[in-house]
Amino acid sequence: MTNPAPSILPGLRFRQRFPLLALILERFVLSLLLLFAVSILIFGGLEALPGDFATTYLGQSATPQAVANIRQDLGLNRPVTTRYVEWLGNAVQGDFGTSWASKNSVSEQIGKRLGNSLFLAGFAAIISVPLAVGLGMLSVHFRNRLPDKIINVISLAAISLPEFFIGYLLILFFAVKFGMATFPATVYDSMGFVERLKAIALPTATLVLVVLAHMMRMTRAAILSVMSSAYMETAELKGIGAFRAIVKHAAPNALAPIINVIALNLAYLVVGVVVVEVVFVYPGMGQYMVDAVTVRDMPVVQACGLIFAAVYIFLNMTADILAIIANPRLRHPR
Amino acid sequence: MNDYTKYLTSRVTAGGLSRREFMGRAMAAGITLTVADKLFTESAQAAEPKRGGHLKLGLEGGAATDSNDPAKFLSQVMFCIGRCWGDMLVESDPLTGAAVPALAESWEPSKDAATWTFKIRKGVKFHNGKELTIDDVVATLKRHTDAKSESGALGVLGSIKEIKADGGDLVLTLSEGNADMPLLLSDYHLVIQPNGGVDDPLASIGTGPYKMTSFEPGVRATFEKNKDDWRSDRGYVDSIEIIGMNDATARIAALSSGQVHYINRVDPKTVNLLKRAPNVEILSTAGRGHYVFIMHCDKAPFDNNDLRLALKYAMDRETMVQKILGGYGKVGNDFPINRTYALFPEGIEQRAYDPDKAAFHYKKSGHSGSVLLRTSEVAFPGAVDAAVLYQESCKKAGIEIEVKREPGDGYWTNVWNVQPFSTSYWGGRPTQDQMYSTAYLSTADWNDTRFKRPDFDKLLLQARSELDEAKRKDMYRTMAMTVRDEGGVILPMFNDFVNASTKQVKGYVHDIGNDMSNGYVATRVWLDA
Numbered sequence: 001m002t003n004p005a006p007s008i009l010p011g012l013r014f015r016q017r018f019p020l021l022a023l024i025l026e027r028f029v030l031s032l033l034l035l036f037a038v039s040i041l042i043f044g045g046l047e048a049l050p051g052d053f054a055t056t057y058l059g060q061s062a063t064p065q066a067v068a069n070i071r072q073d074l075g076l077n078r079p080v081t082t083r084y085v086e087w088l089g090n091a092v093q094g095d096f097g098t099s100w101a102s103k104n105s106v107s108e109q110i111g112k113r114l115g116n117s118l119f120l121a122g123f124a125a126i127i128s129v130p131l132a133v134g135l136g137m138l139s140v141h142f143r144n145r146l147p148d149k150i151i152n153v154i155s156l157a158a159i160s161l162p163e164f165f166i167g168y169l170l171i172l173f174f175a176v177k178f179g180m181a182t183f184p185a186t187v188y189d190s191m192g193f194v195e196r197l198k199a200i201a202l203p204t205a206t207l208v209l210v211v212l213a214h215m216m217r218m219t220r221a222a223i224l225s226v227m228s229s230a231y232m233e234t235a236e237l238k239g240i241g242a243f244r245a246i247v248k249h250a251a252p253n254a255l256a257p258i259i260n261v262i263a264l265n266l267a268y269l270v271v272g273v274v275v276v277e278v279v280f281v282y283p284g285m286g287q288y289m290v291d292a293v294t295v296r297d298m299p300v301v302q303a304c305g306l307i308f309a310a311v312y313i314f315l316n317m318t319a320d321i322l323a324i325i326a327n328p329r330l331r332h333p334r
Numbered sequence: 335m336n337d338y339t340k341y342l343t344s345r346v347t348a349g350g351l352s353r354r355e356f357m358g359r360a361m362a363a364g365i366t367l368t369v370a371d372k373l374f375t376e377s378a379q380a381a382e383p384k385r386g387g388h389l390k391l392g393l394e395g396g397a398a399t400d401s402n403d404p405a406k407f408l409s410q411v412m413f414c415i416g417r418c419w420g421d422m423l424v425e426s427d428p429l430t431g432a433a434v435p436a437l438a439e440s441w442e443p444s445k446d447a448a449t450w451t452f453k454i455r456k457g458v459k460f461h462n463g464k465e466l467t468i469d470d471v472v473a474t475l476k477r478h479t480d481a482k483s484e485s486g487a488l489g490v491l492g493s494i495k496e497i498k499a500d501g502g503d504l505v506l507t508l509s510e511g512n513a514d515m516p517l518l519l520s521d522y523h524l525v526i527q528p529n530g531g532v533d534d535p536l537a538s539i540g541t542g543p544y545k546m547t548s549f550e551p552g553v554r555a556t557f558e559k560n561k562d563d564w565r566s567d568r569g570y571v572d573s574i575e576i577i578g579m580n581d582a583t584a585r586i587a588a589l590s591s592g593q594v595h596y597i598n599r600v601d602p603k604t605v606n607l608l609k610r611a612p613n614v615e616i617l618s619t620a621g622r623g624h625y626v627f628i629m630h631c632d633k634a635p636f637d638n639n640d641l642r643l644a645l646k647y648a649m650d651r652e653t654m655v656q657k658i659l660g661g662y663g664k665v666g667n668d669f670p671i672n673r674t675y676a677l678f679p680e681g682i683e684q685r686a687y688d689p690d691k692a693a694f695h696y697k698k699s700g701h702s703g704s705v706l707l708r709t710s711e712v713a714f715p716g717a718v719d720a721a722v723l724y725q726e727s728c729k730k731a732g733i734e735i736e737v738k739r740e741p742g743d744g745y746w747t748n749v750w751n752v753q754p755f756s757t758s759y760w761g762g763r764p765t766q767d768q769m770y771s772t773a774y775l776s777t778a779d780w781n782d783t784r785f786k787r788p789d790f791d792k793l794l795l796q797a798r799s800e801l802d803e804a805k806r807k808d809m810y811r812t813m814a815m816t817v818r819d820e821g822g823v824i825l826p827m828f829n830d831f832v833n834a835s836t837k838q839v840k841g842y843v844h845d846i847g848n849d850m851s852n853g854y855v856a857t858r859v860w861l862d863a
Contacts, residue, residue, distance in 0.1 A: 065481060065488065066483070066484055066485075066488050066489075069481075069482050069483070069484055070484055073484070099398075099399060100399075101397075101399030101400070101401060101406075102398070102399050102400060102401040102402075102551050103401060103403075103536070104551070109398065109551075112550075113398075168583055168587075171583075171584075171587045172587070175587060175591045175593070176587055176590055176591045179591060179592075182593075183584075183587060183588060183591060183593055184392070184577060184579060184584060184588055184593065186553060186554055186577055188548070188550060188553060188554050189548070189550070190548070278580060278581050278584075279581055279583070279584055280584070281392075281577065281578070281579045281580075281581065281584050281588075283398075283550065283552070283553040283554075287398065287552070288398045288552075291397035291398040291399050291552050292397075292398060292399055294397065294399075295397065295399050297399045300398070300399070
């Protein structure tokens with residue numbers, strides 16, 4: 001699954017003495033480089049976009065005077081490279097500047113929004129990851145029998161529906177028809193924890209349904225492939241119980257691909273939930289970024305882009321490292 | 335009950351119309367004495383406003399980028415929020431669109447309408463306890479008219495040369511006469527703030543019926559009642575919560591499950607489904623926005639007035655309103671003004687679909703071959719369907735239209751105001767003068783029909799400084815006729831503002847000024863338990 005890239009770190013001895021540490025460091029440096037490259041892409045890409053903040057923001061009330069005032073105000077007349085270096089320098093220190101449109105501090109806003117997104121994603125993860133892995137093991141245990149088939153059909157059905165449709169179905173039944181759930185899922189500062197939990201029930205359920213199948217099927221496939229190997233046959237011949245064989249012997253050896261797919265789905269939970277946030281009126285990062293893109297509020301879009309990239313890269317890096325730890329064979333490149 | 339009567343009764347219900355006024359207007363509209371009397375009693379009974387309760391609105395058009403600074407109000411949500419906490423100097427009458435006093439008690443123009451004196455109301459307190467003074471008013475207007483200002487009202491106030499306090503009065507000197515000056519001050523950006531909001535533009539301190547208690551841009555804003563409000567005929571609920579909901583389905587779900595009391599922007603395509611919900615009321619108000627097919631009067635073949643007339647007669651307006659607006663709109667008459675404007679020119683004959691006349695003018699124009707019409711979904715909701723419908727109605731008159739669907743991205747830069755025949759959309763303006771000045775004056779940047787007529791321009795400028803209403807109305811009539819019969823605009827329909835509420839919401843005022851009861855919805859309604 002993971003073929004380690006050739007080393008970019010000097011010092012072969014260090015590498016031989018601490019192979020694990022060297023690999024982790026290497027991953028880390030690579031991730032930072034990647035993030036740097038992404039920052040250039042984000043800045044350059046936005047720079048190339050047609051349309052400009054001043055005209056978009058003022059809309060029909062744009063007079064040449066007002067447009068010129070705004071451009072002057074934001075320093076848009078300066079060269080691109082100057083602005084990029086300045087932006088990156090501040091971003092590294094955690095300062096993303098102020099929003100052009102609202103004049104609020106972007107870092108402060110993102111702090112809140114990211115908190116909300118992580119809260120929702122965290123809850124969805126807490127429910128979906130154990131559920132997916134558990135169901136995966138169950139379906140291996142009952143493979144090709146009724147429970148396996150039921151689990152598969154339901155999870156495939158859930159993954160086949162787009163998330164906004166699942167969201168609408170849940171809203172229709174639980175909020176409109178039965179009035180059981182809170183809708184909209186708007187959370188705000190002064191809200192209590194229990195209230196917050198109630199508010200996010202429906203979006204969490206939607207997210208769980210969306211990511212469940214992917215993780216569950218990967219768990220099932222990985223464990224099944226391990227199950228067909230010789231040592232599992234030995235374990236079976238030793239007279240070990242079937243479920244015990246899966247949990248104790250097969251699952252740990254199937255960890256690497258499972259960790260990978262979990263990391264991918266976690267990243268999706270944070271980064272890819274824009275649609276779910278819009279449908280449920282949930283004030284997370286996704287909605288924040290969409291709003292900013294509409295009016296070309298660059299500092300916000302840049303900050304969101306960078307944070308999304310960081311989340312993605314960080315989770316992938318962690319997955320790689322965990323996979324290496326879980327599978328010693330990956331530590332030594334052939 | 336027709337729309338006009340509905341407005342009248344809703345005015346009574348809102349407490350804005352006395353019995354004498356109601357009877358006078360109702361009977362002028364052709365309603366018999368007994369019926370008018372009964373209507374008044376019924377609406378007056380429903381008129382006992384109840385106080386208290388927590389009002390929740392789910393509104394489209396908020397964004398994380400929204401700013402609390404009135405100069406930068408742009409979205410629908412901020413428009414509504416500003417009306418909750420702040421007051422302008424002038425408001426517009428919900429029924430007639432005429433200027434009515436707010437923080438300015440009264441006003442007086444000079445003979446040439448170039449100098450205006452406003453009397454400022456006494457004894458009004460800001461939310462922070464400070465009394466409103468003339469200095470606050472002057473500072474506010476100065477902030478919005480400063481050449482360096484980023485205010486959305488900068489364009490509207492462009493003709494103001496000097497702002498000063500004269501005793502306790504506000505005196506505005508204009509570069510040219512403008513009879514509409516008071517109405518321009520009702521612009522929603524022009525919230526009067528302590529010291530003009532110069533010290534802290536984001537503080538949201540005003541003289542309005544509600545004090546802002548929390549604000550998260552694009553998410554939620556909450557308000558509590560201002561106990562020192564200078565007016566008693568508004569601000570009926572104890573507290574307000576405005577939630578940003580940009581997803582149409584989410585708004586409908588929230589309303590039909592009773593989680594919010596009011597939503598805006600109901601899609602004409604789904605309004606009939608929403609109607610079926612037992613606790614929901616559809617609130618549709620005539621608006622000034624209109625959908626247009628624009629021809630450049632200076633480019634062939636549209637430089638021929640007979641061809642333009644042929645294309646106007648070939649437009650089936652009734653079908654457009656039914657099919658494209660789902661019936662939530664009014665037919666247009668090929669000039670950009672409707673009954674919602676003050677000084678609307680009465681008695682202009684409604685142009686109807688007439689294939690024979692269209693064929694006659696088409697033949698007379700000498701044009702042959704097809705006419706290319708460019709359109710896109712972004713021009714207005716349903717624009718492509720509208721273009722195809724038009725193609726059909728033209729066919730019956732023997733005119734061949736070729737519909738070209740353009741990509742939405744870049745439509746406003748590459749097609750609109752560039753290509754000779756395309757579909758487009760106009761939002762309304764507060765006054766007829768502004769509507770014509772924006773799009774029909776020869777020198778206007780947005781003269782998207784290339785309508786260049788010195789006589790029209792002259793009349794427009796004359797009307798601007800004419801204080802005699804009858805004379806002015808007459809001028810507007812001549813202008814409307816010119817645009818209608820010789821201009822380059824085919825204007826099939828004015829779209830309504832379609833909103834919805836639960837049946838608990840009472841006293842909704844159908845304000846012709848703008849959407850959501852001209853933004854005042856939260857301060858005008860009350861909740862019936």
